[in-house]
Amino acid sequence: MTLSVALGPDTQEGTRTGTVESTDSLTAPDIPWNLVIWNDPVNLMSYVSYVFQSYFGYSESKANKLMMEVHKKGRSIVASGSKEQVERHAVAMHGFGLWATVEKASGGNNDNSGNSGGPGQGKGKRG
Amino acid sequence: MAKAFKYGLKGITGYLEPAERDLLRSLINDVISMLQPEDRDGQDPLAALIGLDMDVAEPADRAVKRLLPNVMKDDAGASLEFRQLTERSLRETKIGALRAAALDLDKDEIVLTPDGARHWSMALNDVRLVLAERLDIQDEEDAEHVHLMQDWSQAEDVESYLALVYNFATWLQESLVQAMLQSLDSRR
Numbered sequence: 538m539t540l541s542v543a544l545g546p547d548t549q550e551g552t553r554t555g556t557v558e559s560t561d562s563l564t565a566p567d568i569p570w571n572l573v574i575w576n577d578p579v580n581l582m583s584y585v586s587y588v589f590q591s592y593f594g595y596s597e598s599k600a601n602k603l604m605m606e607v608h609k610k611g612r613s614i615v616a617s618g619s620k621e622q623v624e625r626h627a628v629a630m631h632g633f634g635l636w637a638t639v640e641k642a643s644g645g646n647n648d649n650s651g652n653s654g655g656p657g658q659g660k661g662k663r664g
Numbered sequence: 665m666a667k668a669f670k671y672g673l674k675g676i677t678g679y680l681e682p683a684e685r686d687l688l689r690s691l692i693n694d695v696i697s698m699l700q701p702e703d704r705d706g707q708d709p710l711a712a713l714i715g716l717d718m719d720v721a722e723p724a725d726r727a728v729k730r731l732l733p734n735v736m737k738d739d740a741g742a743s744l745e746f747r748q749l750t751e752r753s754l755r756e757t758k759i760g761a762l763r764a765a766a767l768d769l770d771k772d773e774i775v776l777t778p779d780g781a782r783h784w785s786m787a788l789n790d791v792r793l794v795l796a797e798r799l800d801i802q803d804e805e806d807a808e809h810v811h812l813m814q815d816w817s818q819a820e821d822v823e824s825y826l827a828l829v830y831n832f833a834t835w836l837q838e839s840l841v842q843a844m845l846q847s848l849d850s851r852r
Binding site: 573578579580581583584586587590591597624627628631632633634636637638639640 | 730731732733734735736737746750753754757758761782785786789790792793796801802803804806807834837838841842844845848849
């Protein structure tokens with residue numbers, strides 16, 4: 538695991554030079570993670586939309602669409618990226634008081650379907 | 665009576681009566697005291713300095729847990745590991761916003777910069793999350809039920825008083841967020 542979350546925002550200026558790859562790549566393989574926002578009966582719909590617009594820079598219509606998905610379906614994936622990126626978003630969401638979790642993006646085989654412990658799941662295990 | 669926040673030439677402005685400001689100040693201070701990290705003896709000062717907290721545990725108080733939720737739904741171990749790295753700075757972020765809002769309560773007329781408005785919206789949200797746990801608002805139906813309580817002359821017990829306070833905070837936050845959305849629009 539990396540300290541990047543605790544040490545403040547990462548600058549993603551796209552100027553990454555191929556010098557020292559951090560050790561995260563050894564423990565957290567480069568698979569996509571999702572940031573999930575969960576519905577709760579307290580947070581205002583307007584506030585949730587405001588957070589999506591101001592923090593992620595989403596348009597009003599995209600923010601409202603995601604907010605309605607949270608409201609109606611109980612949850613919505615609002616961002617994806619590396620584990621470090623979505624964890625950083627999750628901390629920001631917790632700062633705003635939104636109920637956010639991170640989860641591994643499930644590709645073809647959904648590993649949340651209850652068949653845990655099956656073979657061939659070694660890839661992507663946490664260090 | 666308080667006036668709803670509005671967005672105008674001066675930025676986002678609002679007005680609260682002295683009694684309303686006292687009420688908000690005490691709510692804010694309650695939440696701050698819930699979030700204040702305890703100073704433990706023997707804690708590694710360098711670890712504390714960079715925000716690490718190896719002794720952190722999942723909060724026992726439901727309201728605190730709502731403010732500082734687990735980052736993974738079904739993995740308590742990984743969530744705890746994440747807490748060790750992030751919880752201290754999250755507490756500090758929240759306390760910072762709450763303190764900033766409390767400072768603005770020293771004046772009758774509240775004039776907010778964009779950052780100030782963000783701090784206020786975060787502070788009001790945390791206040792509402794804590795009140796909602798105390799009122800046991802678990803679903804939309806509970807929220808509706810609490811929302812019906814609007815008449816201060818009905819405040820006859822702690823529960824009804826808390827419901828009225830919650831509704832006041834909700835109204836105030838909604839008006840603030842509407843003003844913030846307008847200000848976002850005008851900057852686009």
